[in-house]
Amino acid sequence: MSNSRLIELAKAGNAQAIAQLINHQLQRRGITALASRQGTCLRLLLEAKIEPTQAAALAYLQQALTKLASPTIQQVEVYGRQQGTAKGWQSLLTLAQGEFEIFSGKDEGRSPRSTAPKSLSQSQPRSQAQDQPSDPPSAPPSIWPKIATIWLQWQGAAWASTLITSLIAAIGFGLVFLIIFSLFNRLSEAGVLLLTVTGLAVVFPLLGLLLGDAQTRVLRRWVRSIGGWRWFTMMGFMLGFLLTLCVHFLLDSTLAPLVLNPTTSFVIGQGIPFVATSIGLLFSLLCIALVQWLTIRLSVPRAYEWVLVSVFGGMLSWGLGMAASDRWVTPLVTSHSSYDFWSKLMVIGAGGLFSWLLFHAVSGLSMARLLYPLPRLPREE
Structure with a gap:
């Protein structure tokens, strides 16, 4: 307004x-x-x-x-x-x-x-x-109903944007793989990886735009002049994806001799790719949180907390999500087939989804805490 x-x-x-x-x-x-x-x-x-x-x-x-x-x-x-x-x-x-x-x-x-x-x-x-005499002191009003309302609205924005993006991505990836397999009958693991990375380069900005737009609708009920949130979120997703990709492959290629060395323990060999991805994700979360902070720093008190919660909450969610996927999804996948490239891709995808939803549960609570002191704005007529 x-x-x-x-x-x-x-x-x-x-x-x-x-x-x-x-x-x-x-x-x-x-x-x-x-x-x-x-x-x-x-x-x-x-x-x-x-x-x-x-x-x-x-x-x-x-x-x-x-x-x-x-x-x-x-x-x-x-x-x-x-x-x-x-x-x-x-x-x-x-x-x-x-x-x-x-x-x-x-x-x-x-x-x-x-x-x-x-x-x-x-x-x-x-x-x-x-x-009349003053009433005896009464308990202050509970903050939890308002915080719960904001949190639920934040989760609705995350789930809706994720569902729409997933449907679009599933249709797009399905058509691409169908065309390729109908022409070449098979596709190497390198080809699948290349197509996946290319597709994600399109999906991530789309997800950032849809998520930013949905979150903007929530923020506008409490904060004025928040229109830049959707565009900054999309830009943050684009930059974050590129940072994650670059850092992951840079570290992975640099440490490849250590991973492939026969004397390297199995734990180190399997852990290095995970660490490389985690460091890339850290830069990605920091990038997204900083550009979002730019839009609310003047309107929301203690807006810097959003950066801290986004980064540390995101890393914690990533670790818990991947652990949950390895604990429950991996046995389910390996019980029907060997742990090949496709099985590994399914486990990583499930872990990413768990991490994504857990991250929004944590960050939504932080945003609700930041918005709680603000009065709800009157609706535009």
């Missing part, structure tokens, strides 16, 4: 649009604002790891809301608290006079510690807050 449209909605009194404009400034200080509206009264809940400073927060809100000059909002109730706690401070801003009226308690000159509402819809009008 464009800034002009967001400002237009905020001037019309849209609480979510106002919260988004406020968050654009406050999130740089680690503060998240949630908003709701009842009649001409706007309610704002400010949360941070350290309780927001009352004077500084009120001074900023006075300036920002006076500048906004929404004719539909006359009063603003402001609640400030530390994340995970129920108590905090509470103030009232009357926009018509441009003055703050702080709820008074028994101690003169000090703002009492009030219990912030679980949700903004539970806050009481000022007259009730003065006449």
